[in-house]
Amino acid sequence: MKALVFIFLIFLIFSCNSVKKTQRAINSGNYTEAINRSVKQLQKNKFNKKGYQYANLLKISSEKFVESNLKRIDFLEKETLKNNAKPIYESYLRLQDVQNRIRPLLPLENEDGSKVIFEFYDFSDEIIAKKKSYAEYLYVKANQFLDSGDKIDSRLAYNSFVELEKLTPSYKNASNLKRDAYINGIDFVLVSLFNTTEQIIPALLEDRLLNFNTYDLDDLWTEYHVNPREDFSYDFAIDINFTSIQFSPERLLERQVPLERAVVDGWRYKKDRVGNFIIDDEGNKIKEDIVINVSGTLFETVQSKEVKVIAEVNYFDLNSDQKINNYPLESLFIFENRFANFEGDRKVLNKDESFLLTRGPVNYPTHEQMLSDSCEDIKAKLKSILKQQIRN
Structure with missing residues (x-):
């Protein structure tokens, strides 16, 4: 009863506060x-x-x-x-x-x-009239921006045309003008890849790196071209220059790992000091784990190989013919394969150690495979650079 009264009082206070x-x-x-x-x-x-x-x-x-x-x-x-x-x-x-x-x-x-x-x-007449006035204002403002020929103004024009289309679809020739504003506002960027190392970059890696559709840059105003087109006037250039590709030797590391652990090996009924079974409150015999010490030796083998890729990404303003930014790019890809043999009582092995026993040696990847496998990390680093440049 007290609880109900308390809840009612809380509700009453909340209601009064809401009105206030x-x-x-x-x-x-x-x-x-x-x-x-x-x-x-x-x-x-x-x-x-x-x-x-x-x-x-x-x-x-x-x-x-x-x-x-x-x-x-x-x-x-x-x-x-x-x-x-x-x-x-x-x-x-x-x-x-x-x-x-x-x-x-x-x-x-x-x-x-x-x-x-x-x-x-009834505000309908006012809404219709003011909507027309607003649409005309957007149209005139957008055209003024577009007529300046400036890229930034073209983007402002595009935004105004987008707003106009939401307000009044098919308004005059706004759709065509919006397309013109978009084209005029884009920064066209020519991307080139250079290899000044003594290693061959696989064609697959080069294609994946230069596929800018997969970078998810979410940049409305930048369009990247890998193959130059004569009908485009490029604003910027990006040179991706690979300066060093270093492969480590194929490594094989072997080690012995002595193992010793106390493990559960079954159960038994618990007894007191004089040998009588210990009973719980319901009259049942109490069980306890049988713990034993086990040991063995794990012979672990680790195969490994590394490739370190170093590059630099240079940005050029083609209108002023100047380098405007330089970014270092470094990627490390490690191949590793672990497997093992064992001598002793297998009860000593944990889950990870037991898994190693199911594995065996594999062929080391070729240099070309290593470079291909490093592609995702290189792309992630390059994407970070591209986004950083967009923010600048």
């Missing part, structure tokens, strides 16, 4: 928060005592919301600034949205049963 928070939001001019709180509570239950309170709070907050937004619209229109088209249009959308959220809750009542009266306005 809504009232405070109104008093501080945060009408949107007050509307959100009121609508949420009324959707749950609009017929209890709190529902009547929230109905009136919703009326007050929505009226003040409409009043403040209309005043803001009036001020923005008097400013006669072209870039006010967006905030004016969005203000009318917000006014319509609030009314659309209130309508499904009607009718709302006061505690005495009388109706809470809401005054609604």
Whole structure:
């Protein structure tokens, strides 16, 4: 009973606090928060005592919301600034949205049963007119950016055309102009790979490294070309120069590992000092593990081979004919194969040691295989460099 009373009191306090928070939001001019709180509570239950309170709070907050937004619209229109088209249009959308959220809750009542009266306005003409104004503003602004011929301006034009298409699909020739803005805003980068080492880089590795579709760079404004095209004017060049490829000898390491452990080897009934069985509370004999000491020798063999790849990535600005960045790239790939033989009691072996007994020697990979296997690590390092350059 006490627990139920406690829960009820907590609920009552929470409800009172929620009403007070809504009232405070109104008093501080945060009408949107007050509307959100009121609508949420009324959707749950609009017929209890709190529902009547929230109905009136919703009326007050929505009226003040409409009043403040209309005043803001009036001020923005008097400013006669072209870039006010967006905030004016969005203000009318917000006014319509609030009314659309209130309508499904009607009718709302006061505690005495009388109706809470809401005054609604038809903003459809204003929304249509301001949408046209906003669309025209975006179109004009985007064309001004595009006409400058500057790459950064072309990207701004593209963003404006994207916004325009979301607002009004198929607006004039915006789709074609957006495509032009995108092409003008792209940095075209020519990528070349050089090998100044004494090793041969496998063609497969080279193809995988230069397949920029697999790098997931998420860069809208950079397009990488491996094969130069005469119809493109390139902005930047990336030279990937492999300067050193070093292979270690084929190594074979053998070692003896003495093992000795206490292991469980079955069970028995537990006895006391005089040899009597020990019984639990239910009269059953208590079991205990039989622990024995076992030993053996693990003869482990490790085959290994390494390849270390060193390169440098140079960035060039082709418009100024200058090197703008240089990044070192280093990758280490290790081949390793472990296997073992054993003498002694196999109970001493753990899971990993037992697994080694199932393995055997393998052929060492060729230099070409090693380089191919190192590809993913080299690509990861190169991707990191490319992303770093994009951020710059």
